[in-house]
Amino acid sequence: MAHIKTLQELFRRHRRPGDIVFAILFLALSVFLLTQIYGETSWVKRTKWFAQPRFWPAASLIAMTLFAIFHFVGSVCSPRILGRWLEVVFWLRSLEFVLYFLLYVAVVPLLGYLPTTVFFTCLLTVRVGLATPRFLGFAALFAVCVAVIFRSILQVKIPAGQIYEAFPEQIRAFALTYL
Amino acid sequence: METLLSSIAILSQWQVLVALLLGSIGGVIIGALPGVGAAVAIAILLPATFAFEPIVGLTLMLGVYGSSMYGGAIPAILINTPGTAVNALTTYDGYPMTKRGEGHRALSLAYSASFFGGIFSVVCLILLSPLLAMVAPHFGSREIFLAALLGIILVVLAHRGQVFAAGMLASFGIFLSTIGLEPVKYTKRFTFDMTWLTSGINLIVVVLGLFAISQALLLLVDKDHKPGEARVEGNLFSGLSELFRFKRVASVSSSLGVLMGMIPGVGEFTAQFLSYTYAQKTSKTPDEFGNGAPEGLIASEAANNAVPGAAMIPLLALGIPGEALTAMMLSVFYVHNVIPGPQLFQGQLDFVIAIYIALILLNVIVLAFLLSSTNLLLKIIQIPTRFLGVMILTLSFVGVYSLRNSITDCAIASAFGVFGLILKRLNLPIVPIILGMVLGGIMEVKLRSAMARVKSPLDFVDRPIAAVLFVMILLILILHVRTVIREHKSKRLQETSSNSDTSTQQG
Numbered sequence: 001m002a003h004i005k006t007l008q009e010l011f012r013r014h015r016r017p018g019d020i021v022f023a024i025l026f027l028a029l030s031v032f033l034l035t036q037i038y039g040e041t042s043w044v045k046r047t048k049w050f051a052q053p054r055f056w057p058a059a060s061l062i063a064m065t066l067f068a069i070f071h072f073v074g075s076v077c078s079p080r081i082l083g084r085w086l087e088v089v090f091w092l093r094s095l096e097f098v099l100y101f102l103l104y105v106a107v108v109p110l111l112g113y114l115p116t117t118v119f120f121t122c123l124l125t126v127r128v129g130l131a132t133p134r135f136l137g138f139a140a141l142f143a144v145c146v147a148v149i150f151r152s153i154l155q156v157k158i159p160a161g162q163i164y165e166a167f168p169e170q171i172r173a174f175a176l177t178y179l
Numbered sequence: 180m181e182t183l184l185s186s187i188a189i190l191s192q193w194q195v196l197v198a199l200l201l202g203s204i205g206g207v208i209i210g211a212l213p214g215v216g217a218a219v220a221i222a223i224l225l226p227a228t229f230a231f232e233p234i235v236g237l238t239l240m241l242g243v244y245g246s247s248m249y250g251g252a253i254p255a256i257l258i259n260t261p262g263t264a265v266n267a268l269t270t271y272d273g274y275p276m277t278k279r280g281e282g283h284r285a286l287s288l289a290y291s292a293s294f295f296g297g298i299f300s301v302v303c304l305i306l307l308s309p310l311l312a313m314v315a316p317h318f319g320s321r322e323i324f325l326a327a328l329l330g331i332i333l334v335v336l337a338h339r340g341q342v343f344a345a346g347m348l349a350s351f352g353i354f355l356s357t358i359g360l361e362p363v364k365y366t367k368r369f370t371f372d373m374t375w376l377t378s379g380i381n382l383i384v385v386v387l388g389l390f391a392i393s394q395a396l397l398l399l400v401d402k403d404h405k406p407g408e409a410r411v412e413g414n415l416f417s418g419l420s421e422l423f424r425f426k427r428v429a430s431v432s433s434s435l436g437v438l439m440g441m442i443p444g445v446g447e448f449t450a451q452f453l454s455y456t457y458a459q460k461t462s463k464t465p466d467e468f469g470n471g472a473p474e475g476l477i478a479s480e481a482a483n484n485a486v487p488g489a490a491m492i493p494l495l496a497l498g499i500p501g502e503a504l505t506a507m508m509l510s511v512f513y514v515h516n517v518i519p520g521p522q523l524f525q526g527q528l529d530f531v532i533a534i535y536i537a538l539i540l541l542n543v544i545v546l547a548f549l550l551s552s553t554n555l556l557l558k559i560i561q562i563p564t565r566f567l568g569v570m571i572l573t574l575s576f577v578g579v580y581s582l583r584n585s586i587t588d589c590a591i592a593s594a595f596g597v598f599g600l601i602l603k604r605l606n607l608p609i610v611p612i613i614l615g616m617v618l619g620g621i622m623e624v625k626l627r628s629a630m631a632r633v634k635s636p637l638d639f640v641d642r643p644i645a646a647v648l649f650v651m652i653l654l655i656l657i658l659h660v661r662t663v664i665r666e667h668k669s670k671r672l673q674e675t676s677s678n679s680d681t682s683t684q685q686g
Contacts, residue, residue: 013340016605026347033354033369042366050630053361056623057368060353060615067347074343091601094396098593101392101572105580105589121573128399128565135566146573156227156581 018087112161185529202242210250217247275471287418296481299433300488315521320629325648330443352615388595398568436485443501
């Protein structure tokens with residue numbers, strides 16, 4: 001009994017709400033990856049252990065699983081702060097913005113960087129509750145500055161929008177190169 | 180002399196000067212914005228810098244890295260909100276000084292201490308250069324492997340109270356670096372027969388996800404915070420002369436900053452903690468610490484600003500990054516086929532000296548900018564945090580998408596963004612993942628080449644530097660175990676005495 005108490009004291013730490021959910025998920029991921037080691041890596045004949053393709057994935061996954069077990073035990077032994085599922089909901093709420101981001105990524109090659117960025121920043125500004133003319137103006141100005149600095153001036157590698165092909169000839173070349 | 184002239188010629192290109200100016204001023208603004216740190220900015224800028232010359236890209240990043248902590252002190256002192264995480268200790272004494280009407284004195288002292296720390300570290304870097312140039316060539320594969328291993332161990336152990344989490348995340352980072360086609364035997368590792376995993380997981384995509392997208396998501400989902408308003412009146416130059424009264428604290432703190440910056444995996448927090456403790460223990464008025472002690476403020480700011488310069492030492496001399504920001508800088512080197520390490524000091528000393536001079540210039544530019552524009556910065560930081568989230572997410576797109584125009588990269592970065600958000604909410608460290616990815620790759624390559632000439636395990640440490648590194652690793656592990664046992668015993672003693680106190684009261 002005394003040994004268990006000592007072990008509990010050794011592993012006790014500050015734990016935030018949702019800690020145990022993360023600890024379980026990470027441990028599950030570690031164990032899953034470790035079980036895949038034989039199928040997903042190979043052992044090459046006539047090659048020493050340190051040059052084996054399996055060596056580093058195995059070493060890292062064994063360490064990851066061991067530490068994940070200790071982290072999980074630490075979570076179990078530490079005093080709980082209420083609010084676990086509220087915290088998980090907070091994590092999940094971020095997926096809404098991830099969705100907007102991925103839609104933005106998908107639309108840029110079609111509608112072009114500048115127009116999509118203006119639309120994206122204004123949409124997000126409205127979504128986060130700042131739909132005033134002042135902030136919408138800031139959002140549009142910010143989008144224009146970003147597009148001009150990165151695509152027009154720094155010539156960062158972002159494809160031109162397919163829609164630009166339909167523009168009148170006078171501005172098509174300009175739009176394809178700079179917007 | 181010829182090398183110095185060559186360095187000045189490198190720096191006098193207009194692109195380098197513009198990068199230095201933009202990086203320095205941009206870094207101060209980014210540092211002053213609570214919720215955006217140098218890591219977010221550097222992660223976003225990283226792919227854009229690949230199009231530049233290495234010195235231009237590095238100067239831009241160094242500018243942001245070296246100046247963000249200057250800016251972070253402003254909200255820490257005036258509105259009790261640290262601009263960057265490393266300015267948290269500055270609030271302890273900076274804000275109480277503001278409350279008693281000494282805001283301008285606190286700011287002035289913080290700027291002066293930061294300037295002192297920044298310049299001190301560059302001077303150390305310059306003085307250490309001949310030594311580094313002499314020692315660095317003796318670092319072969321086994322020494323670099325041991326130094327990288329030391330870095331991993333230190334980054335895990337430096338997270339006191341979170342060692343297990345840091346360990347599992349560092350291991351996760353090492354695992355990530357192994358995914359894809361193995362470079363020597365060309366066998367697949369953890370690709371699950373998916374083509375997009377064959378080329379591996381790109382470090383920059385992970386960095387952008389964990390640092391930039393996660394921060395954007397956090398700001399977008401969380402409640403809106405608007406920093407309070409503040410204004411500063413008075414002469415900000417006065418701190419420069421006042422700093423001389425505290426030159427001992429400033430020098431020791433800067434030295435600790437340099438020392439901690441040089442050791443991979445340790446960084447600003449340990450440097451600040453040690454300098455603050457030193458300043459308090461040697462002060463004539465230790466009770467004032469936490470209530471507005473100028474020495475506390477100086478200790479914190481001098482130590483954290485001495486770190487960036489020193490952190491360049493392991494990066495330039497050995498090619499081993501000590502923390503996340505230098506890990507990002509390493510990728511700039513790699514993209515341009517400039518391999519930092521012993522050969523850089525032998526073959527491209529002018530490039531190294533140009534970096535040193537850039538570091539000195541950036542400190543001068545930042546100090547001049549801050550002395551004239553603090554009130555302007557206080558207006559800029561009034562941006563609502565959710566709007567900042569919109570800005571960071573928009574900029575993250577440039578960072579990830581411009582890399583390879585890949586939607587898959589954006590999806591992977593988003594996944595790491597959510598992962599980073601969870602880690603930030605749980606107060607778990609992100610840096611071990613990045614260092615695990617970078618150092619894991621280095622360890623794999625170096626172990627393979629080092630073991631080719633090793634017949635027995637002892638051969639691995641038969642060279643002096645390898646032996647020293649091996650002994651250091653052993654000592655660090657033994658000392659850590661000893662500290663854990665001691666802490667556990669003292670905790671038990673405290674609990675026993677508090678239990679006996681309680682029982683006495685009850686009795």
